[in-house]
Amino acid sequence: MIFFVILFLLAGIxxxxxxxxxxxxxxxxxxxxxxxxxxxxxxxxVSPGIGSDSYSSWRLQLRYSYVVRGVTYHSTRxxxxxxxxxxxxxxxxIAEELNRNPTVSVHYxxxxxxxxxxxxxxxxxxALLGYWxxxxxxxxxxxxxxxx
Numbered sequence: 001m002i003f004f005v006i007l008f009l010l011a012g013i014x015x016x017x018x019x020x021x022x023x024x025x026x027x028x029x030x031x032x033x034x035x036x037x038x039x040x041x042x043x044x045x046v047s048p049g050i051g052s053d054s055y056s057s058w059r060l061q062l063r064y065s066y067v068v069r070g071v072t073y074h075s076t077r078x079x080x081x082x083x084x085x086x087x088x089x090x091x092x093x094i095a096e097e098l099n100r101n102p103t104v105s106v107h108y109x110x111x112x113x114x115x116x117x118x119x120x121x122x123x124x125x126x127a128l129l130g131y132w133x134x135x136x137x138x139x140x141x142x143x144x145x146x147x148x
Contacts, residue, residue, distance in 0.1 A: 002144060008137035015130025022081040029080055029107055029120045037066035037106035037118075040074075042098045044091040047084060059084035060091045062098065066106040068113040075106070079119040 041063040048056050060082070065074050078094065085091070098104065098118070109115040 004140040005137050005144060008133045008140060012130045012133030012135075012137055015133060017130075019130055023122065026080040026120060026122050029109075029117055032107040032109055032120075034105050034107050035066050035068060037064045037104045037116075039064050039098055039102045039104050042095050044088055044095050046088070055086050057084040057086055058088035058091050060094055062095075062118075064104055064106065064118070066108065066116065068108055071113065073108070073114050073116065075114070075116045077115075077117050079117050079121060081122070082119070 039062070041061065043061050044058055045061045046056050046058055060078055061076075062078060063074060063076050065072055067073070104118055106116050106118060107120055
């Protein structure tokens with residue numbers, strides 16, 4: 001049982017730290033300058049599961065270009081922390097909205113203009129998953145103490 005306590009504890013700590021870093025980076029991105037960009041590709045694609053009983057996941061495949069200080073950059077990042085999921089609805093809604101107008105507002109890091117996003121809205125629940133793992137570590141520890 002101690003194995004599960006340590007496993008959930010370490011996973012929880014790593015996920016909370018990673019989630020907090022993503023949230024901090026997303027907050028910083030709200031202050032980044034904005035420039036006009038051109039949408040080059042935007043579609044929703046499926047990544048099939050590995051086994052026959054595995055679930056497929058969906059992701060937004062996009063590419064856009066933008067110019068900062070005379071240099072053209074390309075990016076494929078929608079938002080900080082944005083990733084594929086089993087539900088295609090969110091991805092399709094975003095793709096439909098972006099495809100309505102090929103001109104996009106690009107938020108770019110002024111210190112590193114190649115780093116850019118189209119959305120600065122908070123994404124993902126990495127930290128929440130970490131807190132769940134920490135809760136499971138605590139529950140596993142209690143079970144170990146009671147049964148031990």
